[in-house]
């Protein structure tokens with residue numbers, strides 16, 4: 001089986017310009033995929049753990065707003081940094097806060113707190129798209145996944161950034177190796193790697209088709225296309 005056919009609507013979403021093109025982030029290469037994912041899965045609630053300048057978060061917000069669907073979106077971060085990003089100043093939060101209020105304020109909230117303090121505020125089974133991009137040690141990312149998993153809905157998708165980084169004490173790759181066989185999944189290797197895990201059973205046909213590609217030649221082509229479209233989207237932004 002594979003009905004992963006990209007129609008003109010898909011291509012339009014993949015080419016939407018990045019909303020935070022000028023900020024330092026390893027996430028730029030996944031913007032086209034984020035736009036496409038939100039556009040086909042239309043999540044009702046999106047939560048991001050780890051936002052910093054908002055490169056990934058803005059792509060989720062932009063995609064939901066672009067079709068007028070307006071998911072409830074929450075970005076959770078101390079906006080102080082961690083052992084991998086290093087500490088940074090309040091200017092990062094202040095800048096993103098103005099951007100968020102200007103463009104997405106009526107459906108998106110920045111929750112400036114620790115992930116573990118925010119989790120009680122979400123109902124079980126309420127999150128359709130969870131992006132885990134906090135501290136990238138094995139213990140931290142495993143704890144984030146297990147803590148937040150009950151909050152993910154029956155059509156929930158969990159994204160893990162940095163699945164391809166094996167230096168220092170980065171351990172997302174190790175958790176990904178454990179999880180990617182337990183759930184339908186797809187992996188991008190560019191831009192530090194992005195893991196896509198279909199945790200909920202009710203998924204759109206295109207997402208199921210993507211995760212059925214495994215490591216086939218078609219999977220490599222799909223990876224290359226999303227990378228290319230992200231680069232094009234960055235050019236469009238510039």
Ligand SMILES: C[S@@+](CC[C@H](N)C(=O)[O-])C[C@H]1O[C@@H](n2cnc3c(N)ncnc32)[C@H](O)[C@@H]1O
Nearest residue numbers: 025027050051055056077078081114115134135
């Ligand atoms: C890699 S950055 C996020 C990058 C961002 N997603 C992007 O698009 O570039 C990780 C962020 O997670 C935050 N963070 C790490 N652990 C945290 C925790 N337990 N609670 C709240 N924030 C945390 C840090 O402050 C940092 O801003």
